[in-house]
Amino acid sequence: MLSMALATRTDRRPSLTRTLWASTIGKKTVMALTGLIMLGYLVAHMYGNLKIFFGPDSFNDYGHWLRVMGEPLLHEKWGLWIVRVVLVVAVVLHGVCAYQLSRRDLAARPSRYVHKRPRASYATRTMRWGGVILALFIVWHVLDLTTGTVHPGGFQPGRPYQNVVDTFSTWYGNVVYIVAMLALGLHVRHGFWSAAQTLGAGSATRDRLLRTTADLLALVLTAGFIAVPVAVMTGVVS
């Protein structure tokens, strides 16, 4: 009775973490969760950026508050560092999973079709390189406006308003930022939809809502972020 033996087997299975990390669905789950963490951060970041339209005092005060948020429960900058650590872990896990899954995906389709035709949407096809572009952008962005290492025209700690105006007064600052934000919009458009499906939220009745939410998030984030360099270029913020 081999079949009954199969039904009653009691062999041990690997742990939850191991099952997840060893499987393609598990790695995609990690990507979905870390992606949603980063997406949540981006919404807050974009919202905070818009304070620049209320003048230098409002924006600089907000910048200072980021350092003291959570007080008195948290010590100065602790809240900031917690956010930073969570984000670094999220970015690294997201990137490692993307790299491992991409290698696997490319190996699973070793030879191409002779007859080529356009496949999938632009946002879907650009996820991998778009992700690499975003990673490079983050490095530049941190060196420019957090550490000031590559900041044009003298970085002034504690005066973010002036630093932002300086960056967007250079042509390359505008180009790099705007291109990266367009890439972000495409990445979020497919990423949010894909994350929802990976986490099992997809269904015939819900898919339309999920797609609309993905489009809306992509649009609002891109427009909200790009508003700042456009405002500096047009002199609305100076």
Added chain:
Amino acid sequence: MRLTLRVWRQPDPDTPGAMVTYGIDGISEDMSFLEMLDTLNEELILKGEEPVAFDHDCREGICGACGVVIDGEAHGPERTTTCQLHMRHFEDGATIDVEPWRAGAFPVVKDLVVDRSAFDRIIGSGGYITVPTGAAPEAHATPVPKPAADLAFEHAECIGCGACVAACPNGSAMLFTSAKVNHLGVLPQGAPERETRVLDMVATMDEEGFGGCTLAGECATACPKGIPLQSISMMNREFLRATVRGR
């Protein structure tokens, strides 16, 4: 109809293949795509050449044996199997490219024939329910809610042809595996093995070298049986549920 065919010819798995051009005349628009290939093969045999090898069986669109990529699309321009695709969907004088399924897990055996036994191993790892064989049970003994029966039937329509894998840019078998997991998972008969089934079938799917899902949606577009893309999300839900429950 007069057609120009460019067909992938490959004598064996280890010899590199290439597209070979054939002219063919006198094709009726009422012929199926496979009957058109039969006509080509008759001519090749009469000329003393090796006929084009391709898989086929029922030719009724229900067995899943046939399947080639036609002009870059799995099963060609219509949403059906290659055997049920008729030549009336092509222009007279057209040039048609015919290629085998392309995936690392589906190695080419010869010409248009690929080895799809990886699918059998996925099924073997959990695509069944364990019951003692014998007389058929009383049909009313196990009530099945109508929505569950409909959902199970929708997924049971999968014939395992492999078009989803062929169409996927990642050579992923997620749509196939999800059809099987969901088919049995929603039925009371499949409930006792609900967790082990999805964990084992996904593990085998990964071991066989299929790629991961990037939600490109090509699989559901190519599927001749209309297995929806939501099936993948449904299986992801099942997988995560089984992982958390610890089977």
